[in-house]
Amino acid sequence: MSLFAGLDPARAPADAPAAFGGELGAESVLDAYRRGLFPLPAADVFAGAYAEARYEQAVAAGEIALLPGEDPYALAWWSPDPRPVLAPGGVRVPGGLGRRLRNRLGWWTSVDRAFGRVVDACAEGRQPAWITPELREALLDLNARGAAHSGEVWEGEELVGGAFGVVAGPVLSLDSMFHRRPDAARVAVADLGARFGGAGGRLLDVQWDGPYVRSLGARPVPRARYLEELAAGAVPGVLESGPLPASRLG
Structure with a gap:
């Protein structure tokens, strides 16, 4: 099953990540692009911690999906609008x-x-x-x-x-x-x-x-x-x- 099954990029925030988490295997990355998403890994643990602090309320509200992963905030998936x-x-x-x-x-x-x-x-x-x-x-x-x-x-x-x-x-x-x-x-x-x-x-x-x-x-x-x-x-x-x-x- 796709990592992104159930994630609808059309409903993602316009200026925030569509999702956090997952992994960067070639199949997942290609699947993401085909769905209109692209990956943006955090540069280091501090960047991941900043992303968690900035977006955790939107994740809790269901506005941003949280995918399985050991350190989900280390990897963001974006689909900007426009x-x-x-x-x-x-x-x-x-x-x-x-x-x-x-x-x-x-x-x-x-x-x-x-x-x-x-x-x-x-x-x-x-x-x-x-x-x-x-x-x-x-x-x-x-x-x-x-x-x-x-x-x-x-x-x-x-x-x-x-x-x-x-x-x-x-x-x-x-x-x-x-x-x-x-x-x-x-x-x-x-x-x-x-x-x-x-x-x-x-x-x-x-x-x-x-x-x-x-x-x-x-x-x-x-x-x-x-x-x-x-x-x-x-x-x-x-x-x-x-x-x-x-x-x-x-």
Whole structure:
């Protein structure tokens, strides 16, 4: 039985976790994404204690589900409302960046060439440190199954940017991105989105709203609509993973 059986994300709080608890096995993580949820582990015991103090009344009132687990407040599952999304081919590449890609940078892109390195780079120096060893292991497992993908941007043989996410039906839910050159994360998202759309994907989910994802072209939609989209289509085919010039995105 699913860990999330009986949990209806459509009825979850708009700006609080839908649930606490459970575990981060690959099957549970993939099941969560397919239901419109995504995991956010606590960075440490202090973060878990803070979550318990902040949300225990909502849990007691039944507004937030409490799933089985040794330390339930160490793991939260979110389904924000509204949800920021964009079309796979709709990532905004400003004119100045487009010209640099065409004329000077010489970047090239790939998919799943360095999944573990992208995840590690996304985790590096981030506070709170939500990409825990357990979540990393689950993501690597999902990548091996073809259910999670990374997009990489290269300058020669140097990895200068990337993004990764989990496939849930027709949706690619983007978890994180990083850059070591200006705009390299944007290029990674644009490339990964274009390849996902080319394989039949219908939607990119960027999970949390904010100025940067708005600059990419994301727009917030009601969670109910996002859940409808999630259930509406089939899993896309295999993504083209080989090297491609980033100049094509300009």
